Amino acid sequence: MSELHLLFPTAAQVAAECPAPVYLAQRHYLIDGELCHWPGELADVFSPVQIRDDSTGNIEPARLGATPLLDSAAALKALDAAVRAYDLGRGEWPTMPLLQRIRHVEQFLAAMAEKRAAVVQLLMWEIGKNAADAAKEFDRTCDYIRDTIQALKQQDRAASHFITEQGVLGKIRRVPLGVALCMGPFNYPLNETFTTLIPALMMGNTVVFKPAKYGVLLIEPLLQAFRQCFPAGVINVIYGRGRETVGALMQSGNVDVLAFIGTNKGASDLKRLHPKPHRLKAVLGLDAKNPAIVLPCADLQATAKEVIAGALAFNGQRCTALKIIFVPRRQASALLPLLAAQIDALKLAMPWQADAQITPLPEPGKTDAMAALIADARDHGAQVVNCGGGNFAGSLMRPALIYPVSPKMRLYQEEQFGPLVPVVPYDDINEVVHYVIRSNFGQQLSIFGTDGRAIGPLVDIFANQVGRININSQCQRSPDSFPFTGRKDSAEGTLSVQDALHQFSIPTLVATKGNEAGIHLVRNMVQQRDSAFLATDFLF
Ligand code: G3H
Numbered sequence: 001m002s003e004l005h006l007l008f009p010t011a012a013q014v015a016a017e018c019p020a021p022v023y024l025a026q027r028h029y030l031i032d033g034e035l036c037h038w039p040g041e042l043a044d045v046f047s048p049v050q051i052r053d054d055s056t057g058n059i060e061p062a063r064l065g066a067t068p069l070l071d072s073a074a075a076l077k078a079l080d081a082a083v084r085a086y087d088l089g090r091g092e093w094p095t096m097p098l099l100q101r102i103r104h105v106e107q108f109l110a111a112m113a114e115k116r117a118a119v120v121q122l123l124m125w126e127i128g129k130n131a132a133d134a135a136k137e138f139d140r141t142c143d144y145i146r147d148t149i150q151a152l153k154q155q156d157r158a159a160s161h162f163i164t165e166q167g168v169l170g171k172i173r174r175v176p177l178g179v180a181l182c183m184g185p186f187n188y189p190l191n192e193t194f195t196t197l198i199p200a201l202m203m204g205n206t207v208v209f210k211p212a213k214y215g216v217l218l219i220e221p222l223l224q225a226f227r228q229c230f231p232a233g234v235i236n237v238i239y240g241r242g243r244e245t246v247g248a249l250m251q252s253g254n255v256d257v258l259a260f261i262g263t264n265k266g267a268s269d270l271k272r273l274h275p276k277p278h279r280l281k282a283v284l285g286l287d288a289k290n291p292a293i294v295l296p297c298a299d300l301q302a303t304a305k306e307v308i309a310g311a312l313a314f315n316g317q318r319c320t321a322l323k324i325i326f327v328p329r330r331q332a333s334a335l336l337p338l339l340a341a342q343i344d345a346l347k348l349a350m351p352w353q354a355d356a357q358i359t360p361l362p363e364p365g366k367t368d369a370m371a372a373l374i375a376d377a378r379d380h381g382a383q384v385v386n387c388g389g390g391n392f393a394g395s396l397m398r399p400a401l402i403y404p405v406s407p408k409m410r411l412y413q414e415e416q417f418g419p420l421v422p423v424v425p426y427d428d429i430n431e432v433v434h435y436v437i438r439s440n441f442g443q444q445l446s447i448f449g450t451d452g453r454a455i456g457p458l459v460d461i462f463a464n465q466v467g468r469i470n471i472n473s474q475c476q477r478s479p480d481s482f483p484f485t486g487r488k489d490s491a492e493g494t495l496s497v498q499d500a501l502h503q504f505s506i507p508t509l510v511a512t513k514g515n516e517a518g519i520h521l522v523r524n525m526v527q528q529r530d531s532a533f534l535a536t537d538f539l540f
Contacts (some may be wrong), residue, residue, distance in 0.1 A: 001057045001326065002244070002391070003228065004391060004392060004393035004396050004397075005052065005057065005059060005350070005394075006052075006352075007047070007349065007393075007396060008050045008052040008059045008360075008393070008396070009049070009051065009053065009056050009350055009459070009501055009526070010051065010052050010053070011051055011079070012054075014049075014051065014062075017350075017352060017353070018049070018121075018124070018350075018352035020049075020062055020064065020125055020376070020497060021064060021065075021118070021121055021122055021217070022062065022415050023064065023065050023135075024064070024065035024066075024127050024134060024217060024220065025042060025047045025066045025093055026042075026066065026067050026217065026220050026239075026391025027039070027042070027063055027068055028223065029068055029070065029074075029078075029237055029238055029239055030223050030226055030227055030235070030236055030237040031074075031077055031078045031081050031164055031168070031236050031238075032078075032084075032085075032232050032233045032265075032520075033080035033231070033232025033233060034046070034224070034227075035223060035227060035233075035482055036357075037072075037225075038068035038070060038074070038239075039067075040068070040069060040070075040071065040450065041069040042066035042067060042069060042281065043066060043067050043068075043069045043112045043240075043241075044063065044065075044066050045063070045064045045065045045066055045126065045175055045214075045216060045217050045237075045302065046061040046062065046063055046064065046068060046130040046131065046357070046364075047061055047062040047064050047125045047126060047128075047362075047364040048061070048126075048127065048395045049062050049125060049128065049351070049360055049395075050062070050358035050360065050395060051232065051476055052337070057172050058440065059393065059394045060186055061394075061395070062125070064102055064122075064125055064126060064217060066217050066238065067217065067239045068239045069164055069239070069240045069241065070235075070238055070239055070240035070244075070511065071245075071472065072244050072245060072248035073245070074240075074245075074247055074451070075208075075238050075240065075244070075245035075248055076248055076249065076252060077530045078208050078236035078237075078238045078357050079181075079238075079249050079252060079255070080235050080370050081205040081232070081233040081252055082207060082208050082233055082234075082236050083180045083206075084178055084233055085206040085232065085233030086176075086178055086205070086206040088177075089178070090267040092231055093108075093204060093206055093230075093231055093234045093264065094204040094205070095532070096204070096250075097532055098152065098153075098156050098171040098211050098539065099539060100290055101147055101201075101202060101204065101498065102152065102153070102202070104229055104230055104231075105145065105148075105149060105198065105201065105202055105229075106149065106299070107229040107500050108145075108225055108226070108229035108230065109142060109145050109146070109406055111222075111224075111225035111229055111530075112142065112145075112225055113142060113221060115221040115222060116135075117157050117219075118221040118223070118513040119138055119190060119218050119221055120134045120135050120138050121134075121192065122215075122217055122218035122221075123137060123138070123189070123218055123345075123460060124351035125188065125213055125350055125351070126189075126215045126217055126218055126362065127186055127189065127215045127293060127362045128315075128351050128359040128360045128361065128362055128395075129314060129351060129359070130314075130349075130351045130352075130357065131351060131356070132358055133313075133314060134351070137191045138190060138242055140191055140478075140480075140512055141190050141191045141195075141264055143400050144194065144195055144198065144480055144497065145194070145198050145301065146481065147481070147497045148161070148199055148206075148215045148501070149525050150204070150427070151271075151497045151498050151501060152202050152453075152501060153539045154205075155174065155498075155501060156173075156539050157486060157538055157539055159171075159173045159537075160171060160535070160536045160537060160538060161173070161536065162269075162522070162536075164514045166355070167513065167514050167515075168175055168511050168512070168514055169511065169512050169513070169518055169519060169522060170509050170510065170511040170512075171254070171457070171508070171509070171511075171533070171534060172507050172508070172509045173201075173508060173533055174203065174285070174501070174505035174507050174508070175204065175504065175505060175506060175507075175508045176203045176204035176205040176282050176355050176504065176528045177203075177205055177256045177257050177281055177410075177504060177505060178206075178256030178257065179205065179206050179207070179208065179254060179255055179256050180196075180197075180200040180206070180207045180208075180256065180257040180258075180259055180504060181204045181207075181208050181209075181210070181246065181249055181259065181260075182196045182197045182200060182207055182209045182210075182259045183209075183210050183212070183246070183257050183259065183261065183262065184197075184212050184261050184360060185212055185236060185261040185319070186212040186213055186214040186343065186356065186363075186408045187210040187317045187318060187319070188261075189211060189214070189215025189218060189219075190215070190218065190219075190283065190474065191218070191244075191484040192199060192261050193209070193211070193212065193261075195480070195499065195500060195502075195522075196259035196261075196283060196383055196495070196504075197209055197235075197259075197308075199500035199501050199504050200257065200259060200504040201230070201234065201235065203375070203485035203501055203504040203505040204238075204500070205256075205257065205281065205504055206234050206235070206535045207235050208236045208237075208238060208249065208255075209235060209237050209238070210237075210238050210239070210240075210242075210245065210246060211237070211402055212243075213360075214362040214363070216239065216421075217324065219237065221313075221335055223237060225298055226319060226391040226503075232531075233285055239381065247270075249371055250270050250271075250273035250274050250536065251273050251274075251275070251277055253274060253275040253279075255274065255280065256279065256280065256281065256283070257280070257281045257282075257503075257504060258271065258280060258282045258283070258284075259282075259283040259284075259503075259504075260276075260282070260283075260284050260285075261285040261286075261319075261503075261531070262285075262286065262457065263283070263286060263287055264284075264286040264287050264489035264490075266382070267286060267492075268283045269539035275389065276495070281495060282492050282493070282496070283419060283483075283492065283493040283500075283502075283503045284491055284493065284494075285319060285321075285486075285491055285495065285505070286435065286474075286486070286490050287415050287440075287441055288319050288320065288321075288323070288415065288441050288443035288444070288486065288487055289323045289324060289329075289413070289415050289439060289441045289488050290320060290321065290322055290323055290324075290415075290441075290444045290445055290446070290466075290475045291322070291323075291324045291325070291326055291432070291436060291445045291446070292307050292310065292311070292322040292324070292325045292445070292448065292474075293326045293429075293432050293437065293445045293446065293447050293448065294307075294325065294327045294328065294331070294335065294449075295327060295328070295383045295392060295429075295446060295447065295448060295449030295451070295455065295460070296328045296330070296331060296447045296449075297449045297450045297451035298331075298448040298511070299448075299450060299472075300331065300334055300335050300338055300447045301338060302405075302472070302507065303335070303338075303472070304335060304339050304341070304342050305342055305445075306446075306448070306472065306473060306474050306537055307322055307325055307342075307421075307448070307474070308339060308342035308343055308346075308421070309342075309474055310356070310446065310476075311323070311325070311400050311421045312343070312346060312358070312419055312421065312475075312476060313474075313499070314359075315359060315397075315399075315418060315419045316399070316416065316417065316418050316419045316420065316421075317361070317418065318419055319442065319443065320444060320474075320475040320476050320477055321417075321445060321475070322421075322422060322474060322475060323351050323415055323416060323417075323422075323535055324411070324422050325421060325422065325424065326413070326423075326424050326426050326431075326432045326435070327423055327424070327426070328425070328426060328427075328540055329425040329426060329427055330356070333421070335423075336401065336403055336423065339385075339401055339421065339423070340385055340386040340387070340401055341384050341403055343388065343389070343399050346399065347357050348396060348398060352384040353354060354531040355395065356399070358396070358397075358399060359396070360394070361395050361396070361397065361418060362395075362398045362432070362503070366382050366395065366418060367392040367394070367395060367397045370390070370392070370397055370400075370418045370419065370420055371390065371392065372374035373410055373414070373416055374390045374402065374420065375419060376402055376409055376410045376411070377402050377405060377409045377410070377411050377422070378394050379457070380406065380408045380409045380410060381404070381406065381408075382402060382403060382404055382406070382422075383400050383402070383410055384402055385399040385401040385402070385403050385423075386398075386399070386400065389401055390529060397418070397419050398419075398420065399419035399420065399421060400419065400420050402420060402421065402422045402423065403422075403423040403425075403443050404423070404424065404425050405422040405423060405424045406424070409422075412424070413439075413440075415441075429458070432463075433461055434460060436465050436466070437465060439488070440488055440491050441486070441488055441490045442466045442467065442468050442486055442487030442488040442489075443467055443468075443486035443487075443491065444467055444469070444470060444473065444476075444486070445465075445466040445467060445469060445470070446464060446469075446471075446472075446473060446474055446475055447459070447462075447469065447470070447472075448471075448472055449471075449472070455471060465487065466483075466487060466537040467483070467484070467485040467486045467487060467490070467494075468482075468483075468485075480496060480497050481497050481498070482496055482497055483495075483496045484496060484499075484540035485499075489517050508533075510533060510534065
C-alpha cells in the first residue's frame with residue numbers, strides 16, 4: 001500500500017477527527033416559495049474523501065447523500081414561477097422599494113449565518129476544500145452580500161437626483177432585466193454562485209438557481225432561508241442533469257440573463273439554445289490558462305513561493321490559478337529546485353486535518369486525467385522534476401512540477417485545473433508575448449521581476465490582452481471591489497461588487513422638457529410621491 005493510500009482515513013479515524021455530514025437523501029427543491037417533493041430518480045453524491053478499509057486496505061469514496069434528478073417539466077415549473085414573480089416587470093419584487101428589497105436580503109444573510117457550520121462541513125466533504133479555505137469561502141460570501149448592500153445603497157443615492165442637459169430634465173435609474181438563470185462552479189460552489197445570484201436578486205430580477213455539479217448538498221441548509229426570506233417565486237432552486245433541465249429552460253426563451261461560471265463550450269452550447277439570442281444577456285466566467293512570466297531580474301526565492309501558492313492553492317482548482325510558468329532558459333536550473341522545494345513543503349492531508357494544503361480531488365477520474373497529461377508531456381520530452389510528483393492513490397495526487405514543457409504538449413494549451421505545474425523555458429521574451437497574444441484565453445497573468453524597465457513595456461503590451469496584470473503576485477479575483485473579468489474565451493462581462501449590480505440591470509431614463517411646465521409637473525409628482533422611480537429619497 002502506498003504512502004498516499006495511508007493518508008486516507010479509516011472509518012474510526014473519521015469518527016474521531018471530523019464525522020462526515022449525516023447522510024442526506026434530498027428529495028426537496030424550491031419552487032414558488034414551496035419545498036416540493038421529488039418522487040423520481042436521485043443522483044448519488046460521493047465525497048472526494050475516500051475511506052480506507054483497515055483490513056483490506058481498499059479505499060472507497062464516502063457516500064454523502066443524493067439529490068433530485070429533476071426532469072425538464074419540473075425545471076420548467078421553476079422557470080414559470082420566476083416568470084410569474086417577475087410578471088413582465090410588474091411583479092411585487094421588481095417594483096418593491098429598494099430599502100424593502102434590501103431588508104429581505106439582510107434577513108437572508110442573518111438566516112444564512114446560522115448555517116455556517118453545516119455549509120463549511122459540506123464544503124470540506126463535498127469538494128475537499130481545506131477547513132481554513134472552506135470557512136473563508138463562507139465568510140467571504142457573507143462579506144460580499146454586505147458589500148453589495150452598501151454598493152446598492154450608494155448606487156441609489158447617486159441616482160436620486162435629477163439632471164438637466166441641453167434643456168432636457170431627466171432622471172436615470174438602473175432597473176432589472178427579468179429572469180436570471182444562475183449557475184456556479186464546483187470549486188467555489190457557494191461564493192461564485194452567490195456573486196451572481198445576490199446582485200441579480202438585489203437589482204429586482206427573479207432567479208432560477210441550479211447548484212454546481214459538486215458542492216450541491218451544501219445548498220440544502222439554505223433552502224429554508226431562501227423560502228422564508230423572499231417572496232414566492234423570486235428564488236427557485238432546481239437540481240438535475242444540465243442537459244435536461246437547463247437545456248429546456250434556455251429553449252423556452254424565457255431566460256433573460258444567463259449567469260454561468262464554467263467552460264466556454266458549455267456557455268456556447270447554452271447560449272445557442274435560446275431562440276432570441278439578442279434578448280439574452282450573458283454574464284460568464286469561463287476557462288483560463290493564466291501564465292506566470294518570470295523575468296531574468298526576478299527574485300527567484302520570492303517568485304518560487306508566490307508561483308507555487310498561485311498554482312496549487314486548492315490543488316490548482318481555481319480559474320485564476322497560475323497554469324503555465326515561463327522561465328528564462330538560463331535561470332531554469334536555479335528556479336526549478338526552489339519550485340520543487342515549495343511543492344515538497346505542501347502538506348497532503350484530508351480537508352479537516354491541520355494545515356492540509358493538498359487534498360482529494362472531487363471530479364471522478366481526475367487523477368487519471370492528470371496522469372494522462374503528464375504521460376503526454378513525458379512522451380514529448382518533459383520530466384517530472386519533483387520527487388514523487390504525479391504519484392496518486394484514488395483521488396489524492398502529489399503535485400507534479402513538469403519541465404521542459406513545449407508547444408507539442410497538451411499541457412501547453414489545455415487548462416489542467418488540477419495539481420500540475422508546467423514550466424516552459426524561453427530564450428526571448430517575444431516567445432511569451434506571442435503565447436499570450438495567440439492564446440484563446442485572456443483572464444489574467446503574473447509578471448515576476450524587479451526591473452521596472454523590463455516590466456513596464458510588458459504591462460503595456462499585456463494590458464490589451466488580459467483582464468488583470470499582477471506584478472510579483474499570483475493571479476486572483478480578490479479584492480471583490482476590483483473588476484473581475486477576462487477577454488476571448490475567458491469571460492463575458494465584469495464582476496466586482498459594483499459591476500455585478502450593473503450586469504444584472506439596465507439604465508432607464510425618464511425625461512421631459514426642462515421648461516416651466518415640465519419642471520412644475522415633475523416637482524408635483526416628486527412632492528406627492530406619485531412615482532417610486534422619480535423619488536428623490538436618500539437611502540440611509
Ligand atoms: O475560480 C475562480 C475564482 O473566482 C477565483 O477566485 O482568485 O479568489 O481564488 P480566487
